[in-house]
Amino acid sequence: MSEAVLVLDMTRDSIAPEARAVEKRRAILPRVAAYLARARGKGMPVVFVCSARRRTDKWFLKHWELANEIWTPGQEPIPELFQPGQDTVVHKRRYSGFLQSDLELTLRELGVDALQLIGWSTSLVVATTTVDAWQLGFPTTVVSDLTVAHAWGGHSVEENQQSSLDFIAAMAKSRIATSDELMR
Amino acid sequence: MSEAVLVLDMTRDSIAPEARAVEKRRAILPRVAAYLARARGKGMPVVFVCSARRRTDKWFLKHWELANEIWTPGQEPIPELFQPGQDTVVHKRRYSGFLQSDLELTLRELGVDALQLIGWSTSLVVATTTVDAWQLGFPTTVVSDLTVAHAWGGHSVEENQQSSLDFIAAMAKSRIATSDELMR
Amino acid sequence: MSEAVLVLDMTRDSIAPEARAVEKRRAILPRVAAYLARARGKGMPVVFVCSARRRTDKWFLKHWELANEIWTPGQEPIPELFQPGQDTVVHKRRYSGFLQSDLELTLRELGVDALQLIGWSTSLVVATTTVDAWQLGFPTTVVSDLTVAHAWGGHSVEENQQSSLDFIAAMAKSRIATSDELMR
């Protein structure tokens, strides 16, 4: 099995002061950097899947604010996590990394057949990307301490983190593991 | 706006004795029949989206039992709900009705630009299809009393029904409405 | 490398009296049956990719006649070529077998990573399916004497057969081979 890491929506805009759950996001960055260094050391491809919104997308902007605008620095990978010239960047337009993007093509040409996923938000981008990965035949591991949920539905970030991981385990049949377990 | 009804996984196999939440599923069938008759009366297309599993699909069968096998009567629409010669049938292979199926093409050729969704399971097929509909630009209404969840993650059917509707409202930006409201 | 055979649009309707190039199509059926028997004998999956048109598809019907209507016997595999219970059937809605169908999913779950293609029309369904296969990373072999073109653009069936095979070789990077070569 040849595993890659998908880094979901860890963009500059996603850790801007006004971003969701921003303190929790920032708090795990050093840990993420260590985990990615380890993954690269083992030869695992690291694929940053970055939202790339279009200002012309009235449907999207009816429901969400404009962040991660395509072709702007704000939607690029967080510099301290990114290894230019080595890591791969894929643009996505909606929640799931697989929807109308070249993610599947890119993974197949890299010879990847299993995924570890980190990033945010657990309830949305991680959940939909992981479910799509399952639907397309990729076994997945979600790194619980390197994913962060957001507050919605009257629930706290912590509550949503737990219920989203439960959903992912049940529906995407993912292994849920900590970075400690995976870096051992 | 031209609305269609998506009837999700309301197949013969899905109300077989061994099916999930089968009593709750069977209990709403008369109500579903009335709602569909009303929709047809208003000229709304009714599209049955039916799972059609392949016996050769080792990945799927590693995680789920074989039901709704393609080309068998078990995966056909529940006869008391279905209007042959008028309703449309689309096959799907995984959870979401849109994944590697002709659902989007079929909706666009019918001139449909909005969806009402009923069926099961709310946590899985309804949730993923509704999120994909949103990602593709279709506004959606989920009919709360004509959808049924299943038990998973240590939660009851009722608990999962509520949390799934909350998830759908937050992520797919769906209107959640009762059949009473929609049939008024 | 694990190869499968794609049998393109070899349906009952496609050899009806009014079908395109019907005499040439019928003439090769015994040879096709022998080739498929040999392929099955070598353990190759045989996948019939059958057009399945919808009567509601105004766009399609503006440009083409209604044949191969979905859920009718006319769009089923030609019986003398088909091995029920062993061969796989995939529905397609337009020209390419990969467009909004479950063909790619089905090939991947069968462990297939290369394709031999036969069927009709060489200029249309064979050409678009082969190009899509290439785009998705599948090496292809087109069996020249088991494909048949149709007359269009003022050219004969034979002229279009040759120019279509040239196009396929140049664009889909296919190997063009005879059934004799492949059955040796």
Place this chain on the structure above:
Amino acid sequence: MSEAVLVLDMTRDSIAPEARAVEKRRAILPRVAAYLARARGKGMPVVFVCSARRRTDKWFLKHWELANEIWTPGQEPIPELFQPGQDTVVHKRRYSGFLQSDLELTLRELGVDALQLIGWSTSLVVATTTVDAWQLGFPTTVVSDLTVAHAWGGHSVEENQQSSLDFIAAMAKSRIATSDELMR
């Protein structure tokens, strides 16, 4: 009907000295600029669809040279044709502009339901994108004097230009028109 212009593979690399049919390509640039100015003046969205190859794509590079590498200036729109801040850029990975890209999503969110296509190569990117547009329900017009073929199969650029336009007219049901006719 709301029409957009698709500008196919008119990138910096595509007019580099070593590019295919480069003199013919360069010769039409002033005419293209005039046509695009006119289109913008009529309020038509202009969408540059640019190949964006990945160095890691062994399958692609087995058959084609590396040009239009993703995230490099070489794969950006030709500056004299491009209106930054107004025109849209979409990346594609293979031949067809629609394959695993966000082109369809982008067109739908722009409210586009018909296409005019220009660019190169007529035999490959124009042909496959136009056929996919037809398959997805978009009527198309191919601007004959603003598309350029390449030499392949022992045929000259001019021969391939003519036979490709014939193929597109027959299969994608495109209107073939000159820029003069469209700018009148």
